Amino acid sequence: MKKILLWILAGSAVCAQHSISPPVVGAFHDSTGSLQRVIGVPGNFVLAEAGISNVLSAAFSTSAGLAKTDAEVLVFNASAQIINRFQVAAGPALFAFDQSGAPALAYFASKLFRLAGSSLIPVGWTGDAVSIASIGPQSATMIVREGRELQTLQISLPSGSVDSQTPLSDIATPVLLFSNGSLLFTRDGAIIVRDPSGVERKLSTPIRVASFESMAGEWVTVREAFSSRVFALRIGPQNLDLYQLPEVTP
């Protein structure tokens, strides 16, 4: 078998295809509400307007994106082209993608929805969510605020029922929940990633974080409180690296 493979690879030397393009990091909405595609490598970024304005919330995976304007939920492909849109209530939103990066969940107006094909289907759960994640076609996990405490809920998507509820006593907002169960939050002047086993990695930073949003892949949008500065956090296998994104000037 190895000989067969070798022969094929030798043949592919002639036939190998390659394409070259700018490296796309992801997308985020800037302080003016415009959706910006981020082209770059760690330490070097340029922004490209996606032509979408009035964006209140946005999240991207490596293969798709979701954004919320005042009146719509927009669904994007990997090229930030709108492929679907839903008329919905006003206000910001939270989004989640499945393991493959496909749009999976949306939360706005205190309600949870799942995206299935070209449909936005109410899940039947209401509450005060601060981060949501898809952990499978049948269930979602969420961090919700109950009074002054945060709780982790596991929700059955078909029924909207709460399958489990766990207090999350040692962290506070802002927090971002990943589909693998990892958490991103801040504590004592550091950005912390806690994996599902409880192991934490820290990045000390002087900035005061207002919010986290998924920018795509290993990148997270980090907004600074009381500022228009936006940062890109790279959650690498070993390190956490924080970079400032160019500021959009009118």
Next chain:
Amino acid sequence: MIARLAFIAALLQLGASAQLQLFQYIGTVETPVTGGINAGTAAPGDTLDIVFAVRNTGLAAATVQTINVAGYEFQLSAQPLLPSVLATQHEALFTIAFSPTTPGLYSAVITVNTTSLTITASAIPAALLSFGGTQLPAGATADFGQIQWGASIAKAFTLSNPNSIAVTVGAISVSGAAFQGPVGIAAPLLIPAGGSTTFQIFFAPAASGQATATLSIDQRTFQLTGLGLVPPLPQGAIIVNSQTAASAQQLSVTIALASVSQVSGNGTLTLAFEPATGLPDDPAIQFLSGPLRKASVSITAGDSFARIDGQPNMAFQTGTTAGTLVFMLTLPNSSDQFTLPIAPAPVSVTSSSGDMTAGVLDVNVAGFDNTYSISELSFTFYDNSSKVIQPGVITVNAASQFRGYFAATQAGGMFTLLATFPFTGNSGTVAGVDVQIANSVGTITTQRIAF
């Protein structure tokens, strides 16, 4: 009535028509001259100015033909053009200066037209004041020159006694906000005959503009003056937090001031990029806040570092193109330039991945080439035993494709390469691939990319 007539008769009447009458000004007060005048005292070296007015009190015009003064140490220092015709109730002023050189009692005769009167004055022993080697008469001005406000300058004064007897300085003081002193002297002070003493006065303006004060030595006063200037902004120096910059870095720039600024001011900091020969500009080379390559600089009194767009420092990107970043600081009265070279470098790979789907091996490499000169790609596939899968290195000349890409992109030297290799067979045999990328500087090899 009798008393009034007597008073009028006592007035010095000038001219046959008795229309011209003489008055003495003491300050702004006009006093009729009724006979001989005691003008007062002056120290040797000082000048006592005695101001008179000749007024026409008649109903018709009268003419002042001549004004003369005859007497040692007296002289006419100011007078009208003569002859001077005075309309009714009009007057002409003249001044007689008494400038004694030695102590004693002096007199002189003043003659207006044909009428004369006697004036007397005394020269009393006193210390002489000198400033900068020049003797100052009472009322004279000592000019301290100009200095920046916030600074201080001391000037020396000398009191000397040229008399044959000792003199006493009973009081000496300075009044005026910008001047302090005297320092080095305390009154009362006895200065022996032929002796002298020196003291200092400080000029320390707290604001810009002309400042004045008065130096009083007993009954004599002297004017002190100086000009406070707005101090310049201190020189600024551009400091970048790395002296050995490379591509794809986010660094920050600060502006250190040569000294703590005493004033507020504004300037600009610009960033320019001079790409290496044959390379284009790089849009990623920019400040990360505000306008891309221009930032405002502000300095507040008390600052030792300038603020850039309101922040203590400004982050910027070095881009992914070889060349030189040039920072230029412009302040109202100084400038500074800082150059940050970005050397040509081998290709840098920032991420890579391998993906295997049915019949296809995808190799994805992201990174940058700051020379825009990628020429050759080499792929070496390995099996699970880390043995090279024959035929070994698969080389692709990608120079023209990369040239075309770099010419069209707005992403500087950044790129993502997706190389696809069709295959058939047992995909589980292929464990990883090494990718070599060559540019004009050298060749790099990625870490083993796993499938």
